[in-house]
Amino acid sequence: MKPLVDPANRPSRKAPLVWAVAAAVPWALLAIGQVVWWLLDARWPLWHGLAAAATAAGALFFIGVVPVWRYRVHRWEVGAQAVYTRTGWLVEERRIAPISRVQTVDTQRSPLDRLFGLANVTVTTASSAGAVQIVALDSDVADRIAAQLTDIAALGEQDAT
Known part of the structure; x- marks a missing residue:
């Protein structure tokens, strides 16, 4: 058997x-909430300091470390036989969706994605495990993959239902 x-x-x-x-948006909101708390009730300097330190550490980790970590883990590939993804940062997930099982191919672009010219591709299959997502692609790459998957799936002889 050939290794994966x-x-x-x-x-x-x-x-x-x-x-x-x-990731910065919720951390910024939390920091603003802590500043408001400090302005309204400065009686607890130790608690304010601990909360600020915890917020700074969390923000540093989730804004500075996690995105780089995710980038090192995330991978995707579309072959003639299957769509294969590897995602995660704390828990790694590998998904393989046979082309013969592809039912729909969708692209999504959030406002932040559009601002940076990115898109996500969702490949829905006849699987109880759910759709396979290929995230954070350049928009032209996402459009090309969606068209490629649609063409490959249309060539298949089997029905994905």
């Missing part, structure tokens, strides 16, 4: 920046 090799393609080089910006 990792998918070859990475997300866009802009992906870590987009993931960092997306």
Whole structure:
């Protein structure tokens, strides 16, 4: 039996920046809430300091470390036989979806994705495990993959239902 090799393609080089910006929003809101708390009730300097330190450490980790870590783990590949992804940062997930099982191919672009020129491709299959997602692709790459998957699936002789 041939060993399974990792998918070859990475997300866009802009992906870590987009993931960092997306992570920064809730951390910024938390920091603002802590400043408001301190302004309204400065009686607990130790608690304010501990909360600020915890927020700074969490923000540093989720904005500075996790996006780079995710980028190093995330991979995807579309072959003649299957769509293969590897995702995660704390828990790694590998998904293989046979082309013969592909039912729909969708692209999504959030406002942040559009701002950075990225898109996500979702491949829905006849599987109870759910769809396979290829995330943080350059928009032109996502469109090309969606068209490629649609063409490959249309050539298949089997029905994916």
